Amino acid sequence: MVSIAGSKKLKRQMAPLFWGITRKEKRFVITVKPGPHKKNNAIPTAVFLRDTLKLVTSLREAKTSIYSGKVKIDGVVRKSLHHAIGLMDVVELENVPDIYRLVPTEGKLLKPIKINESEKSKKIVRVASKTTLNKGKTQIGFHDGRSIISDTKVNVGDTCLIQIPDVKILEVIKLEAGSQGLVIRGSNSGQIGKIEAIEDGTFILPKRVILSLDERKIEIPADIIMPVGKGEPVIQIK
Secondary structure, three states, rough: OOOOOOOOOOEEOOOOHHHHHOOOOOOOOEEOOOOOOOOHHOEEHHHHHHHHOOOOOHHHHHHHHOOOOOOEEEOOOOOOOOOOOOOOOEEOOOOOOOEEEEEEOOOEEEEEEEHHHHHHHHHHHHEEEEEOOHHHHHEEEEOOOEEEEEOOOOOOEEEEEOOOOEEEEEEEOOOOOOOEEEEOOOOOOOEEEEEEEOOOOOOOOOOEEEEEEEEEEEEHHHHHHHEOOOOOOOOOOO
């Protein structure tokens, strides 16, 4: 049987703060395996159950829940302790009434919030790549590793409201002036403001966004902004 490359554990001192783990109990903690999200931007499923939500008290209990198929991520049962749960992922747990979505908030990269059951089949994804295939077809790649062949007119940096788990585009939200933008990384992560302008990139500087946050304006790289709607966010993110 082929094994997946990479270590299955990580020193606790090196783990991201948003995991919510204790630092001095043991030396190691299980880590994220290669998957839909980058290692530093995701939480392993077992850590999410035990340390973030505190629904189980030990790794043994987390294993029992996960291996018995009680955890759904974006509508799909996941049976790996190391599966990466990341930005905008929807998590359902058997026999638990609450449904969670992971969003940036209060300066943290990821934090679970409770959402209504009517929203569990909806998710916002950022367009990370766009490739032209044979016969003029276009493949769109999203931030969570998904891809779709579609005629929908989008650009890298735009976001799509999709239906999960079948990846059907419901709405496109453009990265443009007038849209509401969510900061997904950095010291302002979790804040939502109005996009005032888009500045083109140069040889030295990346593409940038002028974002209005309350009474101040900030200029930040476009790749850490996720458009979430025109007036109000199209789904619950707070």
